[in-house]
Amino acid sequence: MKTKYDELCLNLKGITEGESHAVPNMANAAALLWHALEDINWAGFYTMEAEGYLLLGPFQGKPACIRIPVGKGVCGTAVAENKTQLIKDVHQFAGHIACDAASNSEIVVPLHDADGRIVGVLDIDSPSVGRFTEEDRTGLEEFARILEAACEWN
Template identity: 45%
Template sequence: MTKEEKAKQYEMIAKEIAAVIDGEDNLTARMATVSNILHHGFEYYFWTGFYVVDPNKPEELVIGPYQGTLGCLRIPFGRGVCGTAASTKTTQVIEDVHAFPGHIACDARSESEIVVPVLDNSGALIAVLDVDSDKPAMFDEVDRDGLEAIIKASF
């Protein structure tokens, strides 16, 4: 898939997500829909889902809606790719997860990963979107731009 084709695919998926979640206020329903549509929209997506900030442990992420194999149940802020995205509130694009310091191997088949922070209107972190591929170096700036736009429009 070329970068142009990938960008067009993100645009189509963004429109589909917007249409499906229009008028839905429930955060879980929105996350479940976003993860489902994204997961089935790209063949290189191996695991697609959300880790939500635990209101009882505000420095920890807990598994939320997802598609794919079993995920980690909890991830502390600052640990692994998801925890780094949570603590820095910045998107992480990782070509080789095995080379990432402190990587958490929820599924050993994961090779590359992108994690996008989900912020509320005040800028507070509410979750992260985590997408893994079982192929190395599958995510780039097109994925970052597409996913960040979808997250911004959806939450």
Template identity: 55%
Template sequence: MSKAELYRKLEDEARVRAAGERNPIANAANFSALMFHFLPDINWAGFYFRKGRWLVLGPFMGKPACTRLQVGLGVCGTAVAQEKVIVVPDVHKFPGHVACDEASNSELVVPLHRFGTIVGVIDLDSPVLARFDEEDIKGVEALARYWVTASDDWS
């Protein structure tokens, strides 16, 4: 199965799980589990939610993670500060990388945009160097857009 097909199946399953459910935490929990189990070579999949100048840990699958990340620092914080997707082929070469799991070698962070504001990020880590490519970006961006439309604003 191609990556594009894999992401279509993942999004279809996310739509089934979110059908009739508007709670953002419940949806983030299911999306995290789906990404973790659907995507190969992933050792962490989850959400961080923005609270002022911090990103606070949300639902995830993987080893215990950093509870708070400062906006502007690390891969997640940089993605929020720069308001863009960040792919890091080798996290050990990323200035200021915050190592929550020493087994992680590459990372993909996709901001969650709601009404022109970043409310959080989806974060994926892999033990494989250079694990993430354009297909992963497209697939996770689609999931991020769907999570935003499927979930009520709780702030």
């Protein structure tokens, strides 16, 4: 089944309308993704901390790594490069952090505040190798832009 990113983005706009606090918006965004995307085993967020690491935020799925240093793993690399990471096989990714041994592919999208600073990442994992496509990249980047615009990032 093909993901309907237009519909997913519309749902995110509706659920964040009138709410600027990042935590509940990320929590609802994670729930939307969890229920809309097939063949995933984790969907959530890490927030950027001043000390140079990502801190676990709202998510759906199994317990996860709590702190990820910038530049480490797929999430830390997304921050270091300020670029979406679409990883078809995480076991081929140098420095992959295995929070869940069942994860085999991953997509991570950096999140920015109004000044363009990275405030966190959207992270989605799948138990299937090659789960994420360019369509997913485009759809999830648009989803992230909606969330960025809705939130006041502290």
